[in-house]
Amino acid sequence: MLDFKKEIAEAIAKTVELNSNELYSFIEVPKDSENGDYAFPCFKLAKELRKSPMMIAEEIKGKIELDNNIIEKVDVVSGYLNFFVNKNKLAEEIVNEFSNNKEYGKSEIGRGKNIVIDYSAPNIAKPFHIGHLRSTVIGGSLYKIYKYLGYNTIGINHLGDYGTQFGKMIEGYTMWKDEYDIEKDPINQMMDIYVRINNLCKEDEAVLERCRNNFKKLEDGDPYCVELWEKFKDLSLKEFQRVYDLLGSQFDSWNGEAFYSDKMPEVIDILEKTGKLQESQGAKIIDLEDKGINTPIIIKKSNDSTTYATRDLAAILYRARTYDFDKALYVTSYEQVLHFKQVFETAKLLGLDEKYTNGLEHVSFGMVLLPTGKMSTREGTVVKLEDLLNESIERAQKVIEEKNPELENKEDIAKKVGIGAVIFNDLSNNRIKDEVFDWDTILNFQGETGPYVQYTYVRTKSIIEKAGYNIEDIENGAILGDISIEELKDKDSQNILKLLYSFEDVLVQVTDKNEPSILSRYLIDLAKAYSAFYNANKVIVEDEKVKNARVFLTYATGKVLKIGAELLGIQMPDKM
Numbered sequence: 001m002l003d004f005k006k007e008i009a010e011a012i013a014k015t016v017e018l019n020s021n022e023l024y025s026f027i028e029v030p031k032d033s034e035n036g037d038y039a040f041p042c043f044k045l046a047k048e049l050r051k052s053p054m055m056i057a058e059e060i061k062g063k064i065e066l067d068n069n070i071i072e073k074v075d076v077v078s079g080y081l082n083f084f085v086n087k088n089k090l091a092e093e094i095v096n097e098f099s100n101n102k103e104y105g106k107s108e109i110g111r112g113k114n115i116v117i118d119y120s121a122p123n124i125a126k127p128f129h130i131g132h133l134r135s136t137v138i139g140g141s142l143y144k145i146y147k148y149l150g151y152n153t154i155g156i157n158h159l160g161d162y163g164t165q166f167g168k169m170i171e172g173y174t175m176w177k178d179e180y181d182i183e184k185d186p187i188n189q190m191m192d193i194y195v196r197i198n199n200l201c202k203e204d205e206a207v208l209e210r211c212r213n214n215f216k217k218l219e220d221g222d223p224y225c226v227e228l229w230e231k232f233k234d235l236s237l238k239e240f241q242r243v244y245d246l247l248g249s250q251f252d253s254w255n256g257e258a259f260y261s262d263k264m265p266e267v268i269d270i271l272e273k274t275g276k277l278q279e280s281q282g283a284k285i286i287d288l289e290d291k292g293i294n295t296p297i298i299i300k301k302s303n304d305s306t307t308y309a310t311r312d313l314a315a316i317l318y319r320a321r322t323y324d325f326d327k328a329l330y331v332t333s334y335e336q337v338l339h340f341k342q343v344f345e346t347a348k349l350l351g352l353d354e355k356y357t358n359g360l361e362h363v364s365f366g367m368v369l370l371p372t373g374k375m376s377t378r379e380g381t382v383v384k385l386e387d388l389l390n391e392s393i394e395r396a397q398k399v400i401e402e403k404n405p406e407l408e409n410k411e412d413i414a415k416k417v418g419i420g421a422v423i424f425n426d427l428s429n430n431r432i433k434d435e436v437f438d439w440d441t442i443l444n445f446q447g448e449t450g451p452y453v454q455y456t457y458v459r460t461k462s463i464i465e466k467a468g469y470n471i472e473d474i475e476n477g478a479i480l481g482d483i484s485i486e487e488l489k490d491k492d493s494q495n496i497l498k499l500l501y502s503f504e505d506v507l508v509q510v511t512d513k514n515e516p517s518i519l520s521r522y523l524i525d526l527a528k529a530y531s532a533f534y535n536a537n538k539v540i541v542e543d544e545k546v547k548n549a550r551v552f553l554t555y556a557t558g559k560v561l562k563i564g565a566e567l568l569g570i571q572m573p574d575k576m
């Protein structure tokens with residue numbers, strides 16, 4: 001599509017003899033469309049041109065040569081140049097794009113770039129809880145969006161399948177196995193054992209010591225310990241898979257922490273050679289104080305076992321070599337901010353090319369606050385994600401039962417709505433914010449929710465059908481070649497067109513900030529813009545020209561809502 005910003009930047013460049021790329025980056029989209037479609041803040045040039053912003057604005061306005069078929073008008077308002085896009089041109093561009101491209105907004109800007117996304121990563125023998133939901137959902141949507149923009153994307157589930165907790169599990173299971181039936185209800189039973197052994201460890205130092213040694217034995221390949229570890233892992237993965245099936249999650253690699261057990265000696269060796277590895281109370285650490293990190297990173301514990309951090313360092317080395325990544329994202333809660341600071345700083349000592357160490361990024365997110373407060377695995381006060389998702393499906397089913405009991409495929413729809421509601425809620429605010437989980441908000445069909453976006457989509461579909469078309473026909477060109485641009489110049493239509501125009505840019509912004517909420521907010525804006533349009537305009541009217549133009553807008557809105565929702569990991573129902 002034509003890049004209006006570029007046209008503006010080039011036109012300005014000619015008047016001030018500056019580089020248009022830089023000017024391009026200054027152009028903003030005003031909050032209020034009364035102030036134009038694009039604005040250029042002249043104070044950005046005040047220093048360079050040694051003039052006041054007002055003067056610069058007036059001068060540029062006097063000199064600028066704009067193609068009226070592209071930019072209709074420019075106004076000066078207190079040091080800003082406000083540009084108004086030609087309405088016909090905008091509509092024409094959108095219509096053409098929909099005619100030529102079935103995957104609207106898809107691009108190749110990421111071509112040749114490798115993005116590793118480390119997400120979900122639940123811990124074996126522990127419940128898949130609501131904190132992992134956030135990672136799964138945020139990471140999953142970033143995965144899809146990067147892919148849609150042409151990046152080569154690698155999704156990794158860095159399972160927590162290693163560490164002292166397995167020493168504990170082995171100890172507890174060995175002591176109490178006759179009291180439990182872990183095959184029957186694996187995670188709950190293993191959780192019970194874990195909570196119990198943990199409490200015992202707090203009271204009895206000798207037990208804790210035995211647990212630590214079990215883990216050491218596991219690392220050394222002791223057959224009994226390895227066998228139990230595999231059992232815990234298989235049973236857990238079966239349960240996790242049920243959640244992934246509900247969410248539709250996919251990964252390219254399931255290499256968890258244990259995968260790096262034979263890759264850590266190399267890391268320790270490299271770090272040893274830097275001379276930075278120090279002994280401290282029997283452990284091996286690196287002091288990071290001079291890097292502004294007050295807590296040292298522990299590379300090896302006093303009983304010689306490795307740590308979560310060492311495994312992450314080995315993973316960086318492995319991923320750099322295997323995937324040659326341009327970016328490696330780690331999607332976890334902000335509780336791990338210190339961990340990743342330490343790991344990323346220490347990674348600079350591994351002798352890797354700067355390309356890799358610069359590409360490391362912690363994509364952190366806030367806590368989920370349930371009415372009962374924050375959750376912790378150790379105390380056992382945890383809401384299981386599978387239960388939560390199923391509850392959402394049930395609640396959605398109830399709403400459907402009340403609103404539309406005649407609906408076919410109610411179960412499938414309830415599943416899409418229930419799961420979609422939870423996913424959308426998780427992505428609807430800035431990821432770093434703590435999220436309050438409240439059923440009434442999440443499932444409100446009129447609120448800024450997943451169901452509202454789905455409902456708007458379903459409505460576009462039924463309007464198109466009532467108008468006598470179906471989506472496939474339109475997709476195959478039924479009306480696209482014959483849309484009267486003149487009928488798309490009113491304010492409501494133009495609002496929708498502007499949003500449609502910015503879709504690809506929204507996706508780029510998501511990847512710039514690793515912030516899927518930019519897309520979820522956008523979908524709400526688009527759904528609202530469509531509702532406003534629909535409330536003001538009849539779609540099915542006598543005049544074919546008017547009708548087709550409005551059917552087109554309806555189709556385009558539905559299409560982008562669907563693509564956008566799917567990029568967030570949300571399925572669209574056909575009816576609701």
Ligand code: ARG
Nearest residue numbers: 118121122123158159160332
């Ligand atoms: N298993 C960890 C947890 O539940 C998350 C792992 C994140 N990924 C990583 N490479 N450290 O907190």
